[in-house]
Amino acid sequence: MSKLLAALIASLFASVAMAQASAPAATPAVAKAQASADKDNAKAANSEAKTDAKADASVNKAEAKASKKKADAAADASKTKAKAQAKVDKADPSDKAKQAAKAEKTDAGANADMAKTDAKADTKVSKAKVDAKADKTKAAIKTQKTQAEGQADVDKAAAKQ
Numbered sequence: 001m002s003k004l005l006a007a008l009i010a011s012l013f014a015s016v017a018m019a020q021a022s023a024p025a026a027t028p029a030v031a032k033a034q035a036s037a038d039k040d041n042a043k044a045a046n047s048e049a050k051t052d053a054k055a056d057a058s059v060n061k062a063e064a065k066a067s068k069k070k071a072d073a074a075a076d077a078s079k080t081k082a083k084a085q086a087k088v089d090k091a092d093p094s095d096k097a098k099q100a101a102k103a104e105k106t107d108a109g110a111n112a113d114m115a116k117t118d119a120k121a122d123t124k125v126s127k128a129k130v131d132a133k134a135d136k137t138k139a140a141i142k143t144q145k146t147q148a149e150g151q152a153d154v155d156k157a158a159a160k161q
Contacts, residue, residue, distance in 0.1 A: 033157040037153055038150070044147070055132035066122065
């Protein structure tokens with residue numbers, strides 16, 4: 001039994017040693033395929049980086065534009081509210097209640113306009129973010145596809161040996 005066990009262990013070590021034997025030297029076709037794959041992978045990665053940067057710039061531009069629109073809307077609302085309050089302050093005491101009611105209505109309208117502008121700006125920013133994410137995802141998929149095709153070419157060249 002111990003001789004059988006020793007033989008099994010010896011054959012196990014022998015098969016592991018053979019499995020770890022170095023692969024045959026790469027042929028020129030394999031080396032050429034590998035170089036081409038590496039070049040294509042680098043190109044794809046560079047393209048993906050450019051797409052990512054462009055998408056990020058687009059989002060930043062949309063956010064800056066939205067911020068400006070929101071600030072302009074807030075300034076307009078403040079100006080409108082100030083004008084309405086000035087009319088209340090100038091009004092005769094007998095007309096003050098009527099002017100105060102008009103001012104409240106004007107304030108509510110200004111707030112509604114500002115909220116509408118803010119919502120529109122936020123929607124545009126959200127759309128820009130979604131578009132950027134889609135562009136980044138497409139670029140990443142294209143890079144993965146290029147890497148897979150390159151590896152397939154290398155494997156095909158190695159199989160022809």
